[in-house]
Amino acid sequence: MDRMPKWADVILTPLISLALAFAISALVILAIGESPIEALKVMVEGALGSSYGWGFTLYYATNFIFTGLAVTVAYHAGLFNIGGEGQAAMGGLGVALVLLAVPWPHWALALPAAMIGAALFGALWALIPAWLQARRGSHIVITTIMFNFIAAALLNYVLVNLLRPVGSMDPASASFAEPTHLPKLSDMALGFGMEWGKNTPANVSFFVALAACLLVWLLIWRTKLGFEIRAFGKSERGALYAGISPVRITVIAMLISGALAGLMAINNVMGEAERLVLNAVEGAGFIGIAVALMGRNHPFGVLLAALLFGFLYQGGGELALWTSVPRELIVVIQALVILFTGALDNMVRMPLERIFMALRRKGA
Template sequence: MSQAKVPAWVTVGLLPAINVFVAFLVSAFLFMYIGVSPVEAAKTMWIGAFGYAEGFGYTLYYATGFIFTGLAVAVAFHANLFNIGGEGQAYVGGLGIGLVCLTLGEYAPWFITIPVALLAGGLFGAAWAFIPAYLQAKRGSHIVITTIMFNFIGSALMAYLLVNILKPDNTMAAESRVFAVSSWLPKMHEVLAVFGMQVSPSPLNISFIFALLCCVFVWLFIWHTRWGYAIRSIGSNATAASYAGISYVKVIVVTMLISGMLAGFFGLNVLQGELHQVKLGFVEGFGFTGIAVALMGRNHPIGILLASLLFGFLYQGGAELSFEYGIDRNIVVVLQGLVILFSGALEYMFKPSLERTYLKLFGSKKSSNNMDKSKEGAA
């Protein structure tokens, strides 16, 4: 069967939708097993995530974090690099943001503090990705091993700094003092209020807009620049790209620096936008979930945006479900696992049958149309 005969939207758009549908179908049996109506559970999750302004704000707030970590994984994937270190890079990027807010935020106005914090988050995240990138490019150390180990190193570093340096003397919690108000990111409901639109308060902040800009940046960079072409060439065939004059070492290092930078921006949403202080474990697995987001989104910014909205829906809708029915929050983790299973490990399970069905329904029509056109051209 020739893949060329099947349009791209079938595998890029329809196949992921089928995978997600099957994941929710299996989840329905799970809810029936625990004595909850699947229809009522789905309704509760939908209303909780999209049915009112505050819930929708929480959904977009969670989606913002997934956009950053998903883009980080996707950029590396285009160079055939499996960056599994988004968790650590987001953690260390948050450290850079926190240090700026804790120092500069005390003295400088917001229009200085916020851009410098953004720059620091990107630089710290990129720096944490540099050593694994160098080891991969120059020493042949596998990027999966080095990045996952750097997650543990980053976690230990943050624990040490929070407990021994950043923690105020008058508290036992492993967290820094609260940032100065001038370093807080404005909430979206505050921004909308300036334009006369009153919406319910939520953690959603202007880093969501920056996340959308990052999607545009990744799209332009990967598909419309020479560097992006070099990255995709290395990802497709590193040997052929090297023969063509593309530097493998430079591409690997630059790709991982950009990937780490995007993950480092995660702290903008959580630290500057919501917590307003550095806390132990503030990444909360978003770096690892970003891998699933990138896989579901086919490493394309639009797909990542849609996948981030899906996981934001699962987070917020799951919280509403837990509150409404008293269900353990781990059920939501199971739902996420099922989505990841069918969209990741089993993403191509339905591909052969889907292609056969499409060609059976539409392949003969297209063939006859092409024959008619060729006859008209001959006449």
């Protein structure tokens, strides 16, 4: 029997973890002589208090949805893909190549092509670790993290030596042509006659991310492939018994995972920077791990967790801008949230389970 009701498992546990993380963050802010209440106010107002703040929050959240989903799909196959960072970086290269190679007449044509480029490059970057895991038993955690470094070095080389426009001193590709620029959410709001999120990077990719959540949910819980992925993730012996090939599932799950991570590039590279720059991913690949953990590896959980981390990112930026709280403290807060919601999950869950058991006993 379940130890506690589902709502407590899915909502209450992460909320308490979050509260604990914020409480300790408050103590840290107090310790450096700032007011935690003031800090929270700045963060909430900066991230959620205006459409401007929301524009950034949603932009960051879009990145985290893609990388969080990438971790989720691999997780269900029992694989820990921590190579989202490298796969997203390669996705950026895919986007840049697609957009620079063809004179796209309109973004609506360019976007599907860029998505294919992003997914393909991300997937191929995940393929090698997947193949090594499936065929050679090389641990995927080790290989994917190594591939993050390789991707960074490769991108460095490509940007400096191949994609950098002649005469430019900036290690970045040329800017993408005007017609490929994705509509910002602010533009779309204007279309409805609304003034919303002016000068923010949130763009149409957000809706692609929402669709990705739905598709991943369908994949994992409604398709035969998802059934096989979950079965393999739970028991490799069982999968063999059922005629499910471990090699096939390992490779396919990692291809999907890498493709999702790569797809992030339509948001940050195509939607925001509109050219490929060095270190475009900015750690979103790693945040994806925390997002997936906090989201319980469920696409809708990932969506909520991505919004939270989007808020932390944007609110943290505001905090550094408007108060004398140092930028590093934002990292501390984010780390505490990851620590409590991800790593220390059982610390909250177990006492909570005990409380619910006791309550039930009393009620029974």
